[in-house]
Amino acid sequence: MNNFGVLPMSEEIYDDEDLDLSTLADDELVEQMHDDLYDGMRDEIIEGTNILLSRGWSPDKVLNTALVGGMTIVGVDFRDGILFVPEVLSAAGAMKGGMAILRPLLAETGAESVGKMVIGTVKGDIHDIGKNLVAMMMEGAGFEVIDLGINIPVETYLAALEEHKPDILGMSALLTTTMPYMKVVIDTMVEQGLREDYIVLVGGAPLNQEFGDAVGADGYCRDAAIAVEMAKEMVAQRRAA
Amino acid sequence: MADSQPTIIAPALIICCSALLREILDFCKLNHWSHFEVQTITAELHNRPEKIPAAVKQLIDAGKQRGQQIFVGYADCGTGGLLDALLSQENVERIPGAHCYEFYAGAEQFAGFQEQQLGTFYLTDFLVRHFDRLVIRGLGLDRKPELLPVYFGNYCKLLYIAQSDDQKLQLQAQQAAEKLGLDYQYEYSGSGGLGHALSSFNRQIAVQLVQ
Numbered sequence: 152m153n154n155f156g157v158l159p160m161s162e163e164i165y166d167d168e169d170l171d172l173s174t175l176a177d178d179e180l181v182e183q184m185h186d187d188l189y190d191g192m193r194d195e196i197i198e199g200t201n202i203l204l205s206r207g208w209s210p211d212k213v214l215n216t217a218l219v220g221g222m223t224i225v226g227v228d229f230r231d232g233i234l235f236v237p238e239v240l241s242a243a244g245a246m247k248g249g250m251a252i253l254r255p256l257l258a259e260t261g262a263e264s265v266g267k268m269v270i271g272t273v274k275g276d277i278h279d280i281g282k283n284l285v286a287m288m289m290e291g292a293g294f295e296v297i298d299l300g301i302n303i304p305v306e307t308y309l310a311a312l313e314e315h316k317p318d319i320l321g322m323s324a325l326l327t328t329t330m331p332y333m334k335v336v337i338d339t340m341v342e343q344g345l346r347e348d349y350i351v352l353v354g355g356a357p358l359n360q361e362f363g364d365a366v367g368a369d370g371y372c373r374d375a376a377i378a379v380e381m382a383k384e385m386v387a388q389r390r391a392a
Numbered sequence: 393m394a395d396s397q398p399t400i401i402a403p404a405l406i407i408c409c410s411a412l413l414r415e416i417l418d419f420c421k422l423n424h425w426s427h428f429e430v431q432t433i434t435a436e437l438h439n440r441p442e443k444i445p446a447a448v449k450q451l452i453d454a455g456k457q458r459g460q461q462i463f464v465g466y467a468d469c470g471t472g473g474l475l476d477a478l479l480s481q482e483n484v485e486r487i488p489g490a491h492c493y494e495f496y497a498g499a500e501q502f503a504g505f506q507e508q509q510l511g512t513f514y515l516t517d518f519l520v521r522h523f524d525r526l527v528i529r530g531l532g533l534d535r536k537p538e539l540l541p542v543y544f545g546n547y548c549k550l551l552y553i554a555q556s557d558d559q560k561l562q563l564q565a566q567q568a569a570e571k572l573g574l575d576y577q578y579e580y581s582g583s584g585g586l587g588h589a590l591s592s593f594n595r596q597i598a599v600q601l602v603q
Contacts, residue, residue: 237532357472
């Protein structure tokens, strides 16, 4: 879905500048928010989020229907090569605007977390675009996310596992020179008898399934949407066991 | 053709990233090597490194059909070992190292750069020449300048590892650093590990001469 499917017949009848979001019915507003998210329009997403809340929508309904629904469309079009990284980053920036409003409200409602994830970019690596996207999409899917940041040594990962007791450890790397550090972390977990206590997911541009298998991860996540799907499935399996 | 004139047949093939073409041709010219054929793959594949092995394989297959000896002018270049897996099957060598910054600077010196300053963004001559196309437009910063901190917020310094001593490129590299809001540093590498790798391949190949 995108804005290119139907061309406006004239500027008079299609002028976003004049569009008053508050005049739209709920379903029209959600559809407009999907378009605005697709176009990375942060202010409009913030406005739409506030309007839906003011109409009595629960925070998790706004999150799932308007924001996650919109980002799912973005994710599909990215995977299909219709959208590229800059557009995805703009969409993510817009979603963050909505999330900033919803996060405290979701915490207040005390909704049960789908699961908990500790995530960070490995030691020697400062790249966090993919890691941030995963963290945001996981949060959007109802996970509690503890983001350790960048350049994370094994000691910090292990301390975070001890402190937060997550279901999942997520590690990211962009460089072929830093991605082997994931094995250092996993091997240390094995040495300390911790490996089986956590689901370990890895991701990053130079990684692939073979690498994920070789370092002993439970899953290699090609993109943020796959990370969410995999995380949900693995946590559910583990809890059912 | 006079009997005394040797003719080189099946010139050795160098398959390389287009980012290395100029430097490879310069190095061949400097050494008076006329027995190489160079075929390039667009440097834009660095944004989709998973596609590099298939592109290399296509050119290897064609080269082998022509009976050429082959060298691959790539480092790992973000393929995460996939290129090495292919080259091992094909019994073809590549330039040692993870990427061009490393083999130009030399592994030891590059490790030193990394240790000095995590968050260094590297440019080579090629990347300086094509900075606006590959970095600014490639990352969409021309359309979405607000994404600059998203891409470069964790970087501190731009290090230009130069293959040539070119004042104009140095000025352009400085301007690139300013555009990205990074400190600037310059290091001259010359052909570095690329030259060593080509020389090694040149010693290995058997040039067939026909009288």
